Amino acid sequence: MIRRFGLRTRLLVVFALVTALGATAAAWSSAGTASIALVDSTQRRLTETTVNQITAHTPELIYPPDQAALDRLRAAVGGDTAVVYKNLRSADGTDVGLITDALRDAVRARNRLVAQRITANDKPWLLTGTPIMITALDGARTPSGIEVYSVHDLSGVEQQISDLTRSAAVTSALALPLAAILALVAAGSVLRPVRKLRDTARRLAAGDLDARSQPQGADELAELTVTINEMAESVQTSMAAMQRMQADARRFAADVSHELRTPLSTLTAVMEVLEGAADRMDADAKESAQLAITETGRLVQLVEDLMEVSRFDAGTAHLRVEQVDVAGAVRDCLRARGWLDRVDLVAPDAITVPLDRRRLDVIVANLVGNALRHGRPPVRVRLSASAEQVRITVSDHGPGLPEHVLPHVFDRFYKADAARTRTPGSGLGLAIALENARLHGGDLMAGNVAGGARFVLLLPRDLEETS
């Protein structure tokens, strides 16, 4: 239950509890010992006084005694005293009625002086009772039949004891604030490095890998600090290595595609010549030439896509934002590829949004191309707009995307069907489309609806112009 509170509170509470407990136990035990000693010594003093007073008087006491002798003895003992001999009784004071039967029985049974503490009328009392013995010349002692009972008020002793108890309580109370101060100091010394460590860990978590704490002293917290510093160091080192390797890989891809461009443009020129001469070839040569031309075209597309991806990775891809009529742009895109008659376009007029027209064209062309290639007609492109964003949905009526493919459709070079490696396209189209959508601050999502695959492109309407 104490875990609900902070370390400081817990330390404070535990410190205070321990101190209070210790101080209370010490004070109380000493007060208890002192009060027991006080009661004992008082009791001994009272009984000794009684014995001495009786002993001083007995040689003069007539035996067997008469009433006058008993009265004299009682007077000699003094206080609240009763002297009894057979049927004779001499008593003084109202409190002698407190004498208990247990005490009387003990006097007669033990033939020794006995004492008993009782509480009566809300006051503590000491009762003493003793027989007076007759000692024979051979040392044998026999009870004379005279018994002396005394009642002593112990209120004074109780007062002293309550004084002791009060001073013990005061001592315990004085120890508490001292304990609280000590607990605060101790909590501070423990919690300061803990707080520093927490701040460092937060900075690390936020990505500031240079964050470190200065270890102080040589305790466990200092060890923890050193360990956390080492951890941050090693994380930083591996992060740096990883980033370097990633940058190297990207640069390599960019370099490769760039280096491929020059020979490819030569190759493209050659292919155009070859295409022109294809009509004059025989059938076999013509087929080979056609294949070479197609594959060269794919190679050019692949290199273009690779360079585009490299630009995204390098962060050098920039938007050329202008006010674009989205419906018109999509229609232009379809018209340019000759798809207008194969695609069902549902678009309200006059949705004008700031965006990069070329990149929108790339995305739509890729999505519609995929739908035409992999799905079945009718392929439908639907445009809608809300206050915040424009939504372009491309759906077909094909078999849809297999469940295991869905998480990977935007991966680079991911092929849904391992056997179908010879499909046209670079394998980068959807990855580039997604990057383009994100560059706009939008998103691209893939999913299935009843009877086909569906891709949804979301573009924000409040994109800043000229970025």
Added chain:
Amino acid sequence: MNRIWLVLAAVLLVGCGVQPSGVTDGGEAPTGLAPGVTLYFVDADEQLTPEPRPSQRLGTIEDALSLLMSGTSNSPLHTEIRASSVPRVNVTRSPGLIQLDVPLSIYEVTPLGIDQIVCTALAVHVQSGGPRDTRVQVRFTLPTAESAKLRTCPLIKAS
């Protein structure tokens, strides 16, 4: 946990006030009562003999010795202490020793007479609660080696 609090509460309560108790032993009961005092005389066979005097009280050593020195009334017994005109004895008590300053010289008392004095004094001492191995020193008026002796009563043996 509850048990700890209970113990704690019990400890705290014990520290408060005078607690009632059962009947406890407070030591030896007082003594010193006697129906009379015992004096020692000598019989016809020269034997020390106790003679109880029913005085209804034990009295002090001084009283007993005064009675002793005033002689016996009992015909078969006699005393071997010469009658003194001043039958007054000074008694000095100290732990284990009773010193008697008797108004007699060593010539006024026989060895049996000294025993009479010693036994009478010791009898009172024992009956008033004193230990039986207490020694008695009888100091005479004239300087004598007998005054230095620490004596016991042949009839009252230290148990």
